Amino acid sequence: MRLLASVVVVLSGLGSPALAEDCASLVKSMCGDAAGQEGSGTVDNTGRRVLTVEVKPPAYAIGDRFPVEERSLLMNPKRYGLPGTDGTWRYYAMDGVVYRVDNTSAKVIEVIRDSRTWRLR
Structure with a gap:
C-alpha cells in the first residue's frame, strides 16, 4: 500500500510562489514560478505550492x-x-x-x- 502525504509550503510573504533564484526554501524542488515551470508539485488557488510526498512504510x-x-x-x-x-x-x-x-x-x-x-x- 502506498501512502501519500500532502505538504503545503508558502514560498513568499505575499502568498505567491517565488522565483527559483529568490527561493529560500529548504526543499529546492518547491522553488518555481506561478505557472509551475520549475520545481515539483502544483500551485493551488491561493498561490501555495503543494508537494505530494510518498511515505515509505x-x-x-x-x-x-x-x-x-x-x-x-x-x-x-x-x-x-x-x-x-x-x-x-x-x-x-x-x-x-x-x-x-x-x-x-x-x-x-x-x-x-x-x-x-x-x-x-
Whole structure:
C-alpha cells in the first residue's frame, strides 16, 4: 500500500510562489514560478505550492523478527523522549524508525515513528 502525504509550503510573504533564484526554501524542488515551470508539485488557488510526498512504510512490522545482530542498540532512549527499558525488551533504530524489540525472540513489539525519531539512522 502506498501512502501519500500532502505538504503545503508558502514560498513568499505575499502568498505567491517565488522565483527559483529568490527561493529560500529548504526543499529546492518547491522553488518555481506561478505557472509551475520549475520545481515539483502544483500551485493551488491561493498561490501555495503543494508537494505530494510518498511515505515509505517501516521496514519491519509488529511481530517481525528484527535483525538485532546487524543493528546497534539505542543506548539512551530518554534522550529521544522514550521510556527506559525494563530488561525484557530494547530499542533499535533504523531509517528514522525506532523499534521496541523483545530480548529473547528478537520480535518487534512496537514501531515508533514520529518527530522524536526521524533523525535516527
